Amino acid sequence: MSKFRKSLLALACTTALVGTASANHINESFDGAWTGPVGTNKGMMVDYIPAANLFFFTFFTYDAEGNQLWLTGSFPTVAGQFDYTGVPVSVVTGGQFAAPGAPVFDQVGTVDLAISCGAIEMAFDAADSGLSDFGLSLAPSLNVDSLTSSQCNMPVSTCPAGTSANGNDCDLPSSISNDLFLPAGKKYIVNGQVSVESGGRLIIAPGVTVQGADDDSVPNFVAVKAGGQIYAEGTAEQPITFTGPRPEVGSWSGLVIAGNSTCNDAAAGQPCTFEAVPEITYGGTQLDDNSGSLRYVRILWAGFAVRQNEELNALTLLGVGNGTKIEYVQTDGGKDDGFEFFGGSVNARYLVCSNMGDDCLDFDQGYSGNIQHALVFQGENTDIGSDSNGIESDNDSSNNDKEPRTRPTIANLTLVGSANGNEGMRLRRGTGGNYYGVVVTGFKDRCLNLDSAGTFALGTATAQGEELSISNSFVGSCTGGQFEDSAGSADPDPLPYLVSAWYNAGTGNRAGDPDLSGFLPNASSPLLTGGATPNDPWFIPTTYVGAFAGPRDNWTQGWTANLPGQ
Known part of the structure; x- marks a missing residue:
């Protein structure tokens, strides 16, 4: 040889x-x-x-x-x-x-x-x-x-190389700089910050549980740094679970993924800095940057503070590029946001955010990706309050017109609120966004709110603009009313136009009773028709409104946790 x-x-x-x-x-x-x-x-x-x-x-x-x-x-x-x-x-x-x-x-x-x-x-x-x-x-x-x-997934009886035995479980190392594979058969414990360094890969087999440690004297979380990758690809029968040591809100911190796609907070060519963990930097010009893949993944009970007043989201995406695959991912029972996109261009399908303490979908710092088929089910959480929204989308509070502007493209979205939260869709601080086939209902305050001068400037009372639009959508009933038609503290007063007028100017928009059972449309629901999708090959063409084609189209079944009917 x-x-x-x-x-x-x-x-x-x-x-x-x-x-x-x-x-x-x-x-x-x-x-x-x-x-x-x-x-x-x-x-x-x-x-x-x-x-x-x-x-x-x-x-x-x-x-x-x-x-x-x-x-x-x-x-x-x-x-x-x-x-x-x-x-x-x-x-x-x-x-x-x-x-x-x-x-x-x-x-x-x-x-x-x-x-x-x-x-x-x-x-x-x-x-x-x-x-x-x-x-x-x-x-x-x-x-x-x-x-x-x-x-191809055979359980092991001993801890794999690169981890260390801790009773029947396996402790993860604090730093992963090469390939680390976590086969089924063992539970893997996160002690403190577990970092996947640039050039490293964390590969997780179907059915595996990754759990925050019982010791919460330090925040326990996984951070995939820019240039690192995570491949957590479960199946519908064997989802991968990231969770805390107890089924309690905030019993561990969460999962952070950083990449080299865009971030509008970068200054003088420098990367952006993650405010909660300043050592993690992100952002650049690589729209197709690849941070790996999450598929059939559940992230439960996250939100433990990493420092004072800085809880982690269940899944934090920092400048993640569209070479990354995110499909069939649930966030549930977290103390802060479910999914927060700080810039980036990553696309995602089949997202579920349930029982979240703060916002479910939070967009910021110039996020520009595509999302199709997503469920927001606000449900119950001890931390839900007057600032907990289905969507909170921002561009920049000090410069509403900062570029690149936050402008996601979203189709087939169902938002179902609860008696304890806030608004269904809060679009503010100059955010853009193009929404197709959205149904929003059941929130404590308004279903839809445009906030701040920079956001209102993207449309008129009779026409929606290219950068901010909603079409072929359905607004149901919210306790505070369907639309926020009065000026708030961050709005120009009087408002340039009514939010209801802007919504009604959109193509194919309707309002009324969406006729839901839980989050699924009944057979008689008006949501079964009247939908549309963007003229973009990434999107699957649909003709229904919301995330589900009908009462039997429950793609959340079997792999998610803590949803009604599961």
């Missing part, structure tokens, strides 16, 4: 052991395309054939004249074995489809493979073929769902 192959295989085996090799098995969840880092132009196609217990793969390289060569190989898998060395690879010629003929296999080298659920490390030894040796670190790509597949 060449020194090149030995050194790469040693690295691959280390990655596999620290990562997923000890916790997964090889099966059809690996089928599809695996790709190398951007710029390598290399990858691998994989097909596991169960009947033959055979792992087949193909990849390409170039000969000395620059011609592309496709190489193939295969080997029978062995239960519990994840490292395979000296696997022959060949160039295949001859043979025809639907005609007699025998293909010719010309061996041109061998590969060593270290296989894990979220990564394949490959070292190609060209031997004497005249090709070049190379190594690749491959990640799942087209048609591969291995990171979220419960088939």
Whole structure:
């Protein structure tokens, strides 16, 4: 074996052991395309054939004249074995489809493979073929769902490398600078600040629970710093849970993810600083920055203060880019906000915020992403009060017109309030935003409020502006009234126009009884028709208003916690 192959295989085996090799098995969840880092132009196609217990793969390289060569190989898998060395690879010629003929296999080298659920490390030894040796670190790509597949998720009985045993549980390290994989079978404890550093990855298997420590003498939270990544991809049957040591509001602090997308509070080219934890900085110009993936994730009982009067949100997103995937994520029972977007361009689908002490969706510092299918169910929380809103969207209090302006694009949103909260939608401080197919009802104060001169300047009494609009939406009944048509302390007095007039100027907007059972529309609900979505390929076209197509379209079922009917 060449020194090149030995050194790469040693690295691959280390990655596999620290990562997923000890916790997964090889099966059809690996089928599809695996790709190398951007710029390598290399990858691998994989097909596991169960009947033959055979792992087949193909990849390409170039000969000395620059011609592309496709190489193939295969080997029978062995239960519990994840490292395979000296696997022959060949160039295949001859043979025809639907005609007699025998293909010719010309061996041109061998590969060593270290296989894990979220990564394949490959070292190609060209031997004497005249090709070049190379190594690749491959990640799942087209048609591969291995990171979220419960088939590739085997529980462990001992703490994985990189963590430390604490009774039956495993303590997380305070700093993660490489890959740390958390397989199922153990609970993982957050003691103090657990930081995923730039270049590090925290990868979490389906069904895993990550829990704040019992000791709350310091705030316990996970912080993914700019340049770091988190891959927490559960399934509907095995969601991943971040929670506190007790089912109590604020029994741990929460999850923070920072990225390198935009933030309008940056000064003189410097990054923004997270006010609650000043050592965490974020923001830049990389709209497509990738901080990883959250899928089928629940974040419960967050909000423990990290310093005086600075509670953490359940999920804080700091300048996170749209290369990040956020789907099927619930925040519940937190003391502060459910989801707070400080700038960034990240997109999200299928969000649930329930029983939250403060705002559910909070936008600030120039957030510009897309959100579709989101539920705000205010519910019950000991911390709900007169400043707890369904949506609170700000641009900047001292400069309402600061650029880039906060301007999310949101479709299919259901907001259901409670008797103890405040407003359904509070749009203020110069915020923009384009809302489609929203239903808002049941809040203690108003359903819809525009606040501050900079916000009113984005529309008129007879026309909604390009930067701030709401269309094909439905306002139900709120205790304080449907619209805030009187001037507040932060508003120009008299108001430039009535909020009700601005809403009625929008295309397809209606008001009345939305006919809901809990948060789902009944079969007779007016929400089943009259919806619309933006002319943007990211959005799934819909014709209904709110997050649900009808009484049986409950996409929250099974993976969420503490919702009515669950």
